[in-house]
Amino acid sequence: MTLPQHLVPTLDSVRAGDPVTVEGDEAHHAVVVRRLRVGERLLLADGLGRVATGEVSATAKRAFTVTVTDIEDHPEPRPRVTVVQALPKGERGELAVEVLTEIGVARIVPWAAARSVAVWKGERAAKAHAKWRSTAREAAKQARRAWHPEVLPLATTAEVAALAGAADVAVVLHEDATEPLAALALPADGDLLVVVGPEGGLTDDEIGLFVEHGAVAVRLGTEVLRTSTAGVAAVAALLSRTPRWGV
Structure with a gap:
């Protein structure tokens, strides 16, 4: 054990x-x-x-x-994965952070998307961010991670677009996208970014902005996943095609 x-x-x-x-x-x-x-x-x-x-x-x-x-x-795992997570409602935010940490994500970015039901403001924002950080810390210990994830402050849509522009590969999960995630070419090294939208879905403006900054809109399959589980499914699909998971 x-x-x-x-x-x-x-x-x-x-x-x-x-x-x-x-x-x-x-x-x-x-x-x-x-x-x-x-x-x-x-x-x-x-x-x-x-x-x-x-x-x-x-x-x-x-x-x-x-x-x-x-x-x-231990060397930092590469490629390094960042997940931008639109704010889910209730405790689903902590669930997303927990499973993303367990699977090996390097950075988790909470995002105030246009259709996010949850709202982080003032004291509530500080408490919610602290809860995400605490959840990541405990999940990293449970997963025996040598490198623990960083939970960044709440990001705006413009800041998410900038992150997409800086990544080597950036994807936006979207149920109406025509390109499958499995079709993407992935680097053995570098930085990968996955953007997960809210329960209400992404707006056309958000998708357009991210695509302008180099992101690719992709679909996982025919099923529509919850925002709290879509990220871990996408990261698992990506990591299965990298040296991190023995490919």
Whole structure:
């Protein structure tokens, strides 16, 4: 069974034999909720590619110490995938973030699309963004990711268009598109961008703007997926055709 992972602020300059202390909520959950004990082995990650394997040498209510036995540096997975996720209603936003993190997305961009039902403003926006970040953090630990995803601030349509223009390959999921996702040529490296629209669908203006900036409108199949699951289906289809998934 894969060892459990805990996130630490940094593993810079840590070597085998060094003690690393984990504190705060991260440690409280491990010790009080998960009942971590001295002698257990686990993984420590900094979310930036470095992972330490070690053994718990001491515990307290809000802290535990790990003696490191091994350090490994993982290269960032390539191609790197960014998903622009239109704001779903209810808890479907957290579901989208969770599954996108599990599948290996590098960046998640919440987007206020024209037909988004959910609205992020003021204090609500700060709380919702924090919830997305927390969801990504926990999902990354569950998935044992060495590189944890970044959840960017809420983007405007113009900012999404700029992201499309900067990507090596950008796709917009659209049920009326004529080109299938499987027909796209993909680079072995570079940056891929996937734009997922809201429950109400994309407007013609949004699609036109993204296409002007180099994106390609594509369809996944004949089925119409929910906004919270369309992104993970598209990313899985893309990654299956890259070296990341053994092709």
